[in-house]
Amino acid sequence: SAVISQKPSRDICQRGTSLTIQCQVDSQVTMMFWYRQQPGQSLTLIATANQGSEATYESGFVIDKFPISRPNLTFSTLTVSNMSPEDSSIYLCSVATLNTEAFFGQGTRLTVV
């Protein structure tokens, strides 16, 4: 199994600002993903973080709003840009390899005021 460290665990931010969330894995993994979980909802995939190239975004999510970096096989960041109260959610980093299930970090609880 993979151990995933996600920072920060929570934050309260002013609208119009940006927050960068970090995800560190204890081993090299093939794929890293970013999910959003809005209150009372299930997980919605934001994008797949690709090492050395642009992330692959799901429908409804764009790079300008959610820029993602993945400089190596164990680290990724997600930035939530120009935040509004509607961005208040839990943001989760997840990793998987070809033959394993997905593992999750503990999440970042974001509140935008």
Next chain:
Amino acid sequence: QKEVEQDPGPLSVPEGAIVSLNCTYSNSAFQYFMWYRQYSRKGPELLMYTYSSGNKEDGRFTAQVDKSSKYISLFIRDSQPSDSATYLCAFADRTGGFKTIFGAGTRLFVKA
């Protein structure tokens, strides 16, 4: 038709009861079947993981996969208040990519 269907509940049972949680799916290419448990204010943690049809048991938990009916179940025996959480079924087809598809989650409350 949604790719995954899961009753959101909530499901409330007395302590000691047998709990049955279920999901249906439509994509016959799914090969990996998972159950995650998510406590309030925490990230999902992997509970059970099966590949292909059949049963898998781990302590009080049994995961069952019926690929012919496109139906998976999670059974919890002798349920405890500490089992109170949201349970998410999840599916993956690794040959088609790395994405994992999640159900909406079922909220379970086990009353002491």
